[in-house]
Amino acid sequence: MRKYIILLGFILFILGAGIYQSTYTIALIMEFLNPGSMIMRTGIIILFIGLCSYLSALLKRFEKRLVFFSSKSLHIYILHLVLLYGTPWFPSVGRIFMHEASLEIGAIAALLIVTLTPGLIALEQYARENLHYAHATIKYTLAVILAYALIV
Numbered sequence: 015m016r017k018y019i020i021l022l023g024f025i026l027f028i029l030g031a032g033i034y035q036s037t038y039t040i041a042l043i044m045e046f047l048n049p050g051s052m053i054m055r056t057g058i059i060i061l062f063i064g065l066c067s068y069l070s071a072l073l074k075r076f077e078k079r080l081v082f083f084s085s086k087s088l089h090i091y092i093l094h095l096v097l098l099y100g101t102p103w104f105p106s107v108g109r110i111f112m113h114e115a116s117l118e119i120g121a122i123a124a125l126l127i128v129t130l131t132p133g134l135i136a137l138e139q140y141a142r143e144n145l146h147y148a149h150a151t152i153k154y155t156l157a158v159i160l161a162y163a164l165i166v
Contacts, residue, residue, distance in 0.1 A: 016067050023061030030054025086135050094131045101163065 034050025073080065083090065100106030107123050115123065141148040 016064055019067065020061060020064035023057045023059070023064055026057025026060060027054055028057075030057055082139070083132055083135070086139075089135055089138075090131055093134060094127065097127050097131060103163070 030050045030053030032050065034048055034054055037048055037050055097106060099108040107127070111119070111123075138152065142152065
């Protein structure tokens with residue numbers, strides 16, 4: 015079944031690319047309404063779903079970690095945004111070096127943020143499980159930060 019999903023996605027992508035190219039001059043004004051573009055995007059999505067089904071079979075041994083990080087996805091999203099853009103009161107990498115960093119510095123910063131975000135989530139979970147006072151400390155610290163953000 016998986017290989018048929020990937021084959022279907024590939025066929026839709028090729029078919030959509032052909033329709034897109036043949037109707038490009040007609041739909042030039044409204045390119046986003048081109049039917050070939052819609053078919054091509056659908057093919058890419060189906061192809062991606064098929065590839066993800068293959069990846070899920072290969073990543074069975076990491077299932078416990080993946081479930082942990084997927085249950086913390088909102089935390090990861092918020093922490094990522096704070097690390098990248100900061101808050102209205104405290105700037106971060108995205109606002110300090112906006113459009114100024116070279117490609118190498120940007121790649122290093124992206125790699126640092128991508129590794130730092132799950133690392134901080136794992137550290138927070140470790141502290142909650144192993145330090146008896148960590149849960150209350152984290153809860154009250156977040157309440158104080160929220161109160162400060164609402165007052166200032």
